[in-house]
Amino acid sequence: MTTTAPDTAITYLHLSEPEMIAAGVTDSARCVDVMEETLILLAQGDYRMAGQSANSHGSQINFPADPVHAGMPADGPDRRFMAMPAYLGGRFNATGVKWYGSNVDNRATGLPRSIHLFILNDTVTGAPKAIMSANLLSAYRTGAVPGVGVKHLALIDATTVGIIGPGVMSRTCFDSAIFQRPGIRHVKIKGRSAASTERAAGWLRAKYPQLESVEVVDSEQAAIEGSDILIAGTSTSPEGPAGFPYFKREWLKPGALVLAPAAARFDDRFLTSEEANLVIDYDGLYAEWFHENGPGVAYEDLFGIPGNRWWDMKEEGQIPAEKLVNIGDIAAGRLPGRTSDDQIFLYSVGGMPVEDVAWATEIYLNAMERGIGTELTLWDEPELA
Numbered sequence: 001m002t003t004t005a006p007d008t009a010i011t012y013l014h015l016s017e018p019e020m021i022a023a024g025v026t027d028s029a030r031c032v033d034v035m036e037e038t039l040i041l042l043a044q045g046d047y048r049m050a051g052q053s054a055n056s057h058g059s060q061i062n063f064p065a066d067p068v069h070a071g072m073p074a075d076g077p078d079r080r081f082m083a084m085p086a087y088l089g090g091r092f093n094a095t096g097v098k099w100y101g102s103n104v105d106n107r108a109t110g111l112p113r114s115i116h117l118f119i120l121n122d123t124v125t126g127a128p129k130a131i132m133s134a135n136l137l138s139a140y141r142t143g144a145v146p147g148v149g150v151k152h153l154a155l156i157d158a159t160t161v162g163i164i165g166p167g168v169m170s171r172t173c174f175d176s177a178i179f180q181r182p183g184i185r186h187v188k189i190k191g192r193s194a195a196s197t198e199r200a201a202g203w204l205r206a207k208y209p210q211l212e213s214v215e216v217v218d219s220e221q222a223a224i225e226g227s228d229i230l231i232a233g234t235s236t237s238p239e240g241p242a243g244f245p246y247f248k249r250e251w252l253k254p255g256a257l258v259l260a261p262a263a264a265r266f267d268d269r270f271l272t273s274e275e276a277n278l279v280i281d282y283d284g285l286y287a288e289w290f291h292e293n294g295p296g297v298a299y300e301d302l303f304g305i306p307g308n309r310w311w312d313m314k315e316e317g318q319i320p321a322e323k324l325v326n327i328g329d330i331a332a333g334r335l336p337g338r339t340s341d342d343q344i345f346l347y348s349v350g351g352m353p354v355e356d357v358a359w360a361t362e363i364y365l366n367a368m369e370r371g372i373g374t375e376l377t378l379w380d381e382p383e384l385a
Contacts, residue, residue, distance in 0.1 A: 008385070010378040015132035015367055023367040025136045028172065029179040031144035031359060032151060036331050038088060038358040039148055042282045043328030046089035047354050055288035058084035058098075058353060077104040078113055084353035087123065094361040096120040098134055098353055112168075114138075120360050128378065130364045134356070141359040142351060143172025145281055146231070146259040149347040150180040152330050152337040153279065154257045155228050160186040162227030164220050164245045165234025166200035169261055173231050177259075178208060181229070185212045190223040192234075224251040232264040235304055244304040247346075249275070254342040261349040263304025271310065271346075272319055278310055279325050279347045286311040286324075286350065307348030 015023065024030065041047055050056035060082035065075045073079065085097040102114040116134035121127065150158075158181045163170050166189045178184050187204055191197030194216070201214045217223050224230055224247060232245050244263040249270040258264065270276050280286060286307050313319045327347065329335040338345065367373045 008382060009380045010127045011375050012128040012378060013130040013132075013364065013367060013373040014376050015130060015363070015373045017133040017136060019367065019372050020133050020136055020363060023363045023370065023372050025359070025363050026140055028140060028144060028147065028175040030362070031140050032147040032176050032180065034358050034362050035141060035144040035355060036148045036151070037090065038092075038355055039145070039281065039326070039328035040332045041088060041090045041092075041328070042284070042352070042354060043326045043332060043334075048087040049353055050085055051288060051292075053284070053288050053291065055284035056292070057285060057289070057350065058082050073103075078102045079104070084356065086353035086357045088354045088357045088361075092358055092361045093123055094120060094357050095123045095126075096353075096357045096360055098138065098356045100134070100138075118356060118360050120357070120364055130360070130367075130373070132360060132363070134360075137356060137359055137363065139168055139172050140175075141355045142169055142261060142349075143174075143176045144359075145349050145351070145355060146173045146261055146347065147176025147180055148327055148331060149257065149259055149279065149345070149349075150177045150229060152327065153345045153347060154181055155255045155338075155341060156181075157183055158228035158257075159183055160188070160227045160229075162188045162190075162223035162230045163200075164190050164223055164230070164232055165262065166191050166197060166204075167233055170231050170233030171200070171203070173233065173259060173261060174204070177229055177231075182210075184229075185210065187211060187214045188217050188223045188227060189214070190217050190220050220245055221248070221251050224248075226253055228253070228256060230256060230258045232258065232260040233262050235263045252344055254344065257345045257347065259347055259349070260306050261351065264306045264346075264348075265304070265309075266306065266346065268313065268318070271313065275344055277325075277343055277345045278319075278323055279327050279330065279345055280307045280310070281347075281349045282326055282328065282352065283324060285352055289350070290315065305348060305350050306346065307350060310348065 048054045060080045063073045063075045081101045083099050087095045098118050100114045100116040104113050116138050118132045118134035120130040197216050201216050204214045244265040246265045290311050330337040
């Protein structure tokens with residue numbers, strides 16, 4: 001009797017940034033659909049992330065302000081390394097990890113602040129299926145999660161978008177938004193410097209010729225007032241309390257949707273009122289952040305992401321738990337979204353590695369179907385097995 005030896009060879013697909021683009025990583029409309037699937041699976045519990053609760057954002061390395069060892073970096077703005085692993089079920093049934101280093105000084109040399117890599121694994125064997133450039137992967141899934149909010153919460157006839165902080169995140173967020181609300185015709189931008197803000201305005205005018213006006217404004221109030229959709233795309237602000245963009249209730253028009261994938265501040269009195277409809281990307285993330293950091297850590301220390309403040313208020317008994325609604329439950333039809341044109345929605349987005357897993361899986365399948373990428377060999381036979 002003869003037996004066939006098992007095939008122990010492992011190969012994986014390497015995808016460069018140009019190959020990721022060819023495989024569809026910048027397709028915002030498709031990414032919104034995939035993120036909607038992801039958020040529904042999250043709300044159903046068909047996922048795992050890091051930590052005992054399976055809800056951790058990830059694990060990061062920080063550096064001391066004054067290192068005593070030669071060669072060790074000093075702390076600085078956005079100075080860290082971070083690993084973000086996750087498993088996502090449903091049709092994805094995939095596992096992977098995003099790994100990146102971040103240093104704001106990179107920009108002085110023409111590099112992006114963070115440099116991302118994603119490893120997609122076989123969920124059964126753990127073998128790598130793909131190693132891919134992940135800056136665009138991360139940027140477009142970050143923009144598409146707010147896009148799910150636009151799909152379900154923005155006014156159908158929305159025409160005006162206000163942007164505070166017109167960086168990469170705001171651009172991918174806007175790209176997702178305009179696919180969901182093609183009637184958008186006007187944009188107001190408040191940035192840090194006149195030169196960079198005008199560059200962002202020029203980019204928008206060139207990319208979206210259907211826009212009738214792209215206006216650079218001189219205050220956050222001017223960007224907020226009259227806007228149907230607002231994008232909070234910066235972690236700092238010289239105008240708002242505690243150095244965060246401030247969305248004063250009186251500035252928000254009836255029907256406004258605030259997308260907050262970065263820092264945003266609201267008055268607690270407004271948050272506790274019936275006027276404020278609070279939506280989060282997933283409650284497990286905020287519960288884990290609260291667990292990891294404890295009530296002694298202010299949400300200002302957690303990047304200013306507003307959902308952390310809302311979770312603190314829930315724990316303090318200031319707002320009922322049912323006021324914090326998962327976008328996945330709205331997308332699945334289990335809970336209502338917008339029911340009137342006057343409702344104001346505030347949507348907090350913390351970002352989760354399951355989203356990277358989902359978009360990476362989609363792009364990997366596209367690449368395999370289209371013959372994109374380079375197949376590399378890990379081994380033909382493992383030396384140690």
